[in-house]
Amino acid sequence: MFFQWGFLLLTMPPIKTDAFVLDKINFRETSVILTLFTREFGKIKGVLKGVRSQKSKIPPLTFSEGSYIYLFVYKRKTGLNLFTSPTLIDFLNFEKKSEFRVFLWILKLIDLFVPENQIEEKIFSLIFGSKEVLKYTKKPYLVFLGFKIKFIETLGYGIKTDICSKCNSNKKIYFFNPKMGGVICGECGKREFDCIKISGKINSIIRFIKRIDLKDIEILKIKKSECEKINFLCNLVLYYHTSFDLIWWENEKYIFRKDY
Numbered sequence: 001m002f003f004q005w006g007f008l009l010l011t012m013p014p015i016k017t018d019a020f021v022l023d024k025i026n027f028r029e030t031s032v033i034l035t036l037f038t039r040e041f042g043k044i045k046g047v048l049k050g051v052r053s054q055k056s057k058i059p060p061l062t063f064s065e066g067s068y069i070y071l072f073v074y075k076r077k078t079g080l081n082l083f084t085s086p087t088l089i090d091f092l093n094f095e096k097k098s099e100f101r102v103f104l105w106i107l108k109l110i111d112l113f114v115p116e117n118q119i120e121e122k123i124f125s126l127i128f129g130s131k132e133v134l135k136y137t138k139k140p141y142l143v144f145l146g147f148k149i150k151f152i153e154t155l156g157y158g159i160k161t162d163i164c165s166k167c168n169s170n171k172k173i174y175f176f177n178p179k180m181g182g183v184i185c186g187e188c189g190k191r192e193f194d195c196i197k198i199s200g201k202i203n204s205i206i207r208f209i210k211r212i213d214l215k216d217i218e219i220l221k222i223k224k225s226e227c228e229k230i231n232f233l234c235n236l237v238l239y240y241h242t243s244f245d246l247i248w249w250e251n252e253k254y255i256f257r258k259d260y
């Protein structure tokens with residue numbers, strides 16, 4: 001019986017999938033450990049052997065953070081998976097580097113907040129869509145914000161904007177509550193701690209971004225400072241749902257400042 005199972009494992013065929021490289025760590029003399037977001041399996045980690053040796057014919061770009069690749073995955077139940085034969089499909093290489101940096105930030109959020117081995121077709125589409133829009137956009141900060149709002153929704157953390165998240169009434173909205181993942185009315189706001197005052201305009205912008213497709217997000221005409229404010233609210237929601245000690249959002253402010 002044991003022999004048969006071992007035989008099965010050895011002969012299980014690899015699965016070809018497309019994937020985004022979220023993270024790369026050099027491993028031993030010539031290998032790398034990659035964290036990928038794949039279409040087939042969601043987020044997975046694995047070893048890609050021998051690609052850093054001088055004899056390797058695989059270009060380093062193929063296993064660099066931010067690359068979009070094809071590869072074969074030998075899936076394992078425990079421990080690291082085995083990756084082989086990667087080929088590069090697409091890589092964002094801009095003259096202006098800000099779009100690429102925004103894309104790396106997006107991938108970093110995926111790596112931080114998405115658990116391994118959870119198939120998430122919606123998240124894959126969101127990364128893919130962000131990459132395509134970043135190719136032509138003049139407003140990468142807006143793409144980042146759009147991504148983040150849609151990402152939070154996909155994770156199931158909010159963000160509610162139409163009615164009060166506490167009493168479900170459609171009374172006028174005055175506050176935002178990260179714990180409830182949405183806006184709340186003036187009356188509920190009086191009884192709730194941890195509320196942040198928001199304007200009707202900020203609420204409308206969030207609502208608009210939720211409804212619009214990422215590829216059309218450029219039509220939104222708002223200031224970078226307003227984007228930064230909404231990004232802050234988004235971070236509070238993500239912060240509430242995680243127990244990370246690290247300050248993962250620290251450098252995000254540069255996305256919304258001049259000359260980034």
Ligand SMILES: [Zn+2]
Pocket residue numbers: 164165166167168169171184185186187188189
């Ligand atoms: Zn209320």
